[in-house]
Amino acid sequence: MENYRGVLVFAEQREGNLQNVALELLGEARKIANKLNVEVSALLVGHKIEKLADALFEYGADKVYVVDDKDYNYYSTDHYAHVFTEAIKQLKPEIVLIGATSIGRDLAPRVSARLGTGLTADCTSLDVDVEKRLLLQTRPAFGGNVMATIICPNHRPQMATVRPGVMEKNYEKGRTGKVEKLNIPKIESKVKVLNVVKEAKKAVSLSEAKVIVAGGRGVGSKEGFKLIEELAKVLGGEVGASRAAVEAGYITKDHQVGQTGQTVKPELYIACGISGAIQHLAGMQSSRTIIAINKDPNAPIFKVCDYGIVGEIKEVIPALIEELKNK
Numbered sequence: 001m002e003n004y005r006g007v008l009v010f011a012e013q014r015e016g017n018l019q020n021v022a023l024e025l026l027g028e029a030r031k032i033a034n035k036l037n038v039e040v041s042a043l044l045v046g047h048k049i050e051k052l053a054d055a056l057f058e059y060g061a062d063k064v065y066v067v068d069d070k071d072y073n074y075y076s077t078d079h080y081a082h083v084f085t086e087a088i089k090q091l092k093p094e095i096v097l098i099g100a101t102s103i104g105r106d107l108a109p110r111v112s113a114r115l116g117t118g119l120t121a122d123c124t125s126l127d128v129d130v131e132k133r134l135l136l137q138t139r140p141a142f143g144g145n146v147m148a149t150i151i152c153p154n155h156r157p158q159m160a161t162v163r164p165g166v167m168e169k170n171y172e173k174g175r176t177g178k179v180e181k182l183n184i185p186k187i188e189s190k191v192k193v194l195n196v197v198k199e200a201k202k203a204v205s206l207s208e209a210k211v212i213v214a215g216g217r218g219v220g221s222k223e224g225f226k227l228i229e230e231l232a233k234v235l236g237g238e239v240g241a242s243r244a245a246v247e248a249g250y251i252t253k254d255h256q257v258g259q260t261g262q263t264v265k266p267e268l269y270i271a272c273g274i275s276g277a278i279q280h281l282a283g284m285q286s287s288r289t290i291i292a293i294n295k296d297p298n299a300p301i302f303k304v305c306d307y308g309i310v311g312e313i314k315e316v317i318p319a320l321i322e323e324l325k326n327k
Helices: 020-036 050-058 077-091 102-115 224-235 243-247 278-284 313-325
Strands: 007-010 040-046 063-068 095-099 119-123 125-129 134-141 146-150 158-162 178-181 211-215 238-241 268-272 289-294 307-310
Touching: 007 020, 007 077, 020 040, 020 050, 020 095, 020 125, 020 158, 040 050, 040 077, 050 063, 063 077, 077 102, 095 102, 102 119, 102 158, 119 134, 134 158, 134 278, 211 224, 224 238, 224 268, 224 313, 238 243, 289 313
Parallel strands: 007 040, 007 095, 040 063, 063 178, 095 158, 119 158, 211 238, 211 268, 268 289, 289 307
Antiparallel strands: 125 134, 134 146
């Protein structure tokens, strides 16, 4: 294991656009690498994507390794798993970080299995034991009732997928590094991408939102969520929801925040009628400012919020909306 050094980030891109989670991971990789006194590198796979290296340097990479081929223009499990596995064999990083996106969740376990190493999925926190050079990978376990810290002491690399919206970006304008092209022999994939069809539906971008107004079971109905939507509109934010609200049919799952939904970190998070179960807190407790509105003064959400309002949602929210509109 002594031959393995450095932190490698899978720089996920789609149609030539870097995914935010890749930049977030570089920020966390930089912190870990500084503690271990090693370099941060990023792996770019795609077609005509070398230009993206500049942004990766500015967000923390020391080196960017590029694998460019027209067959890698769209994500393919066979191609990407092969490239990523061979890149790790060549570069021998001690730590590999991947975004827990639809692509990352498909790719990471295949690569870890081929390498015969461990993988911790959906991490919400990372740290490092410098003396033992162990990555401390924390994630919710047992249905979100506990937070488990997992290590991989006997195999390298140590691999983890990390939820989008959890880690902090670290931007340094003008920072540069070294670009290297990796020579990895191609394989014949069993699958060919014939066409890509995008859903016309507007995506709910909770991970990018600066303000989120979220409703829980306490909202009471679909009609009740109209108040949530109105408050979010006045604040220029997005609408979130707890799992209980989604399962009750008040709103669709793409709005769900929590362990089984999206992880968010907005400037302002307003929790309306949300009790504060640990599964929900796992997805929003890193928000900069949390305001809770709940009629139950003993609701767990009040233990983590910055400001709490005990009262009926149907009375509190209209008063907030009126006050905001008058400003």
